[in-house]
Amino acid sequence: MSQLLRRSETVIFLVVLFAVVVIGIINPAAWELGNVFSLLRANVITGIMALGVLTVLISGGIDISVPYFAMAAMYVTLLGMLNTGYSGVALPFIAATVIGLLLGVLNAFFVDSMRMIPMIVTLGTGTMVRGFLLGVVGTANINIDRMPPSLIHFASLYLVKRVQPDGTTIELSAMLVIYLALALLVHLLLRHTMIGRGVYAMGGDKEAARRAGFDVRRITYFVYCLSGALAGFAGLLYVSMSWLANPRDLAGTEIDVLAAVVLGGASIFGGRGSVLGTMLGVFTLVLVNNSLIILHVSTTWQRVAVGAIVIAATATTAWRDRKRLA
Amino acid sequence: MPPPLIELLHISKHFAGVKALDDVSLAIAPGEIHCLAGENGSGKSTLIKVISGVYQPDGGEIAIDGAPTRSLTPISTIAHGIQVIFQDFSLFGALTVAENLALSTELRERRWLVNWRDVRKVAKEALVRLGVQLDLDADLDTLPPSGRQLVAIARALMSSPRLLIMDEPTTALTRKEVEALFGVVRDIQSRGISILFVSHKMREMLEISERITVLRNGRVVGEGPTGEWDEVSITRAMTGHDPSGETYRWTRPATPPPPRLETRGFGVPGLFSDVNLKIHPGEIVGLSGLLGAGRTELAIALFGMYPAYHGSIFIDGQQVRLGSVQDAIAQGIAYVPEDRLGEGLFLTQTINRNLLASSYSALAHHGFINFAQAHERSSAMIKGMQIVTPSGDQPVIELSGGNQQRVVIGRWLMNDARIMVLNGPTVGVDVGSKAGIHRKIRDLAASAGLAVLMISDDVPELVQNCSRIVLMHRGRLIEDLSTSEVTEAQVADRLKALV
Numbered sequence: 104m105s106q107l108l109r110r111s112e113t114v115i116f117l118v119v120l121f122a123v124v125v126i127g128i129i130n131p132a133a134w135e136l137g138n139v140f141s142l143l144r145a146n147v148i149t150g151i152m153a154l155g156v157l158t159v160l161i162s163g164g165i166d167i168s169v170p171y172f173a174m175a176a177m178y179v180t181l182l183g184m185l186n187t188g189y190s191g192v193a194l195p196f197i198a199a200t201v202i203g204l205l206l207g208v209l210n211a212f213f214v215d216s217m218r219m220i221p222m223i224v225t226l227g228t229g230t231m232v233r234g235f236l237l238g239v240v241g242t243a244n245i246n247i248d249r250m251p252p253s254l255i256h257f258a259s260l261y262l263v264k265r266v267q268p269d270g271t272t273i274e275l276s277a278m279l280v281i282y283l284a285l286a287l288l289v290h291l292l293l294r295h296t297m298i299g300r301g302v303y304a305m306g307g308d309k310e311a312a313r314r315a316g317f318d319v320r321r322i323t324y325f326v327y328c329l330s331g332a333l334a335g336f337a338g339l340l341y342v343s344m345s346w347l348a349n350p351r352d353l354a355g356t357e358i359d360v361l362a363a364v365v366l367g368g369a370s371i372f373g374g375r376g377s378v379l380g381t382m383l384g385v386f387t388l389v390l391v392n393n394s395l396i397i398l399h400v401s402t403t404w405q406r407v408a409v410g411a412i413v414i415a416a417t418a419t420t421a422w423r424d425r426k427r428l429a
Numbered sequence: 430m431p432p433p434l435i436e437l438l439h440i441s442k443h444f445a446g447v448k449a450l451d452d453v454s455l456a457i458a459p460g461e462i463h464c465l466a467g468e469n470g471s472g473k474s475t476l477i478k479v480i481s482g483v484y485q486p487d488g489g490e491i492a493i494d495g496a497p498t499r500s501l502t503p504i505s506t507i508a509h510g511i512q513v514i515f516q517d518f519s520l521f522g523a524l525t526v527a528e529n530l531a532l533s534t535e536l537r538e539r540r541w542l543v544n545w546r547d548v549r550k551v552a553k554e555a556l557v558r559l560g561v562q563l564d565l566d567a568d569l570d571t572l573p574p575s576g577r578q579l580v581a582i583a584r585a586l587m588s589s590p591r592l593l594i595m596d597e598p599t600t601a602l603t604r605k606e607v608e609a610l611f612g613v614v615r616d617i618q619s620r621g622i623s624i625l626f627v628s629h630k631m632r633e634m635l636e637i638s639e640r641i642t643v644l645r646n647g648r649v650v651g652e653g654p655t656g657e658w659d660e661v662s663i664t665r666a667m668t669g670h671d672p673s674g675e676t677y678r679w680t681r682p683a684t685p686p687p688p689r690l691e692t693r694g695f696g697v698p699g700l701f702s703d704v705n706l707k708i709h710p711g712e713i714v715g716l717s718g719l720l721g722a723g724r725t726e727l728a729i730a731l732f733g734m735y736p737a738y739h740g741s742i743f744i745d746g747q748q749v750r751l752g753s754v755q756d757a758i759a760q761g762i763a764y765v766p767e768d769r770l771g772e773g774l775f776l777t778q779t780i781n782r783n784l785l786a787s788s789y790s791a792l793a794h795h796g797f798i799n800f801a802q803a804h805e806r807s808s809a810m811i812k813g814m815q816i817v818t819p820s821g822d823q824p825v826i827e828l829s830g831g832n833q834q835r836v837v838i839g840r841w842l843m844n845d846a847r848i849m850v851l852n853g854p855t856v857g858v859d860v861g862s863k864a865g866i867h868r869k870i871r872d873l874a875a876s877a878g879l880a881v882l883m884i885s886d887d888v889p890e891l892v893q894n895c896s897r898i899v900l901m902h903r904g905r906l907i908e909d910l911s912t913s914e915v916t917e918a919q920v921a922d923r924l925k926a927l928v
Binding site for chain 2: 123294295297298299300303304306307308310311313314315316317370374375
């Protein structure tokens, strides 16, 4: 029992539970089935990106280039589809994932080979990729009339459909399955493969990991490539779900992703974090944003809330880790 | 007699023109506890890295079991049964005890997937082998240092080594834990495993080892069975000179000037009270007492950090008010803190910057710093304090503990300090540098007329340097001993009586 209580996932779960109850009391409408479905749907994109950032954070790095890589991968893939008239689903997602992965190689190269600080590297590559995308590739929105129907059709798949008494229909998006599958995959990677354990070891003590026989270079490439790949995938999924591809979208959401991961108990010093915690963190963040919308709080104040969450969550995990080290 | 397990013959190793190892020969017999002694920077770490295959020597030969080997790599040394436990243990705080133990085995098997059942099994066997019990599922960083060390030892023993190298294994341990560790070490030895025990603590090496090899400046300066050594001979070998028997005595002149520092009824509520202290120019006064007696509080109060003090302070006969650190510095008071790394130094900055840190304002004219003058002054100080470094542009972090302490002291001297408060001036400094720092402090007191308050737990240090030793207990000065009238043993007894 005390083992269970000491786990940070338990603490976050209790926080979520508390938030759920409080929000339910303030606004019972929040827990209508329709809102619950849209709440879960809103977890998907932030969640997939968070899985990558989590891995980087555990390894002792940080990745804030994620949304910019996502947009670049998405936009280039879509333009390719439009120019060739291709109308499949699997291949575009593979393409977006690979583009993200290649951009991740860029991050890993600067972090590992040039021994630069991950924060600065990913800030730089993210800005560069965004600038390059807008300056060279294009700035035009791809509206619903030009969006490949195959993608829209795919992202509209649902698990449950209900017709409400007032005649509107509500659906539980099938994209949740993709998110859960990717989460399971990353969980298995981190927990049950040697390279996953290497990510934890490296985040704990890089020199010791090297001495123990881990290939820290390979691990660095692994985490940034995984993060880039998940970002690329999430980018294309995002526009498929929103039916509009705007290369300027998602800018600034790196802080949401980071907030979710840190809220989920991952340490900014590296070495700690879990997929379950991150998923709870994402859920909490989405819940807070969603509740503020329902309560008619303006979007600017939502940013204040997200910023405050980052500070509060980082402060508590930092405090926890310092206490452990002492 | 069997050939030595490992024998180094005339090993040398250079780094950028500096000879880190020079003609070093060393033989370790099977089942022997061998101690490698030397001060910081004497080449101990380099030698360990040569034996463990991290560095390739530039010259010399290495023989294992009497057979010469071409070159050692980290992997081939492990195959030869050589295991190193580094000072920082190289363990992973966020992983469990079980995983820390099993990681190397899993990596060696080139696995892709983790078999958690195997991990626990392997770890359990490792602990049973060492004969200790630890919670396999506890995160490593919840263990105390002694527990972590056991994990490190258990891990090293997993590969059935024949030689275990322990680099400064007792640094983070209490005396009791050291004894427990020695029990483990002897137990390991009884299984026929050789141990190379690297240390600079003389008492420990005399207690545990059978042979001692002493390094100084990259050369072997002494080697022999432990029975032939004692603390004096080890110190002599490590430092190159006898432990200094010289003492410093300030003699009161016939017509003494007013004391450089005098406090009357000095106190800070709740911390210490009614402190009456006089220190004359050129005098070194020791301050000792138990931890928590109020020593450090007294020191930092003199440095202006408790503005709400009672009583009065006189410097050279003038009453002064020390309401802030700035006031204290302006009055020529310098404070060298206990934790020089945390409070005293900017580790990653250059020596020059560290030396000049408190005197930039004095060097500035209309807000612009005269860098030529600054550089000249810091170079002079590096020379004056005998800081061993190729240049003042070297970051302080690359200096040894003794040299770092000189940088802190040097900084204050640049400020024309008249009164120096030293809190634990030689904590964590090795024997040779310690003597150097003492000599420097005495020189300063004698030649510059500095008044020095030396706070220390090290009784020999106090007796050697101070003319008087003041004992503090529960915030009050309870005794004022003249060092010409008491012996080290008497001072130590008085301190013990306070417990």
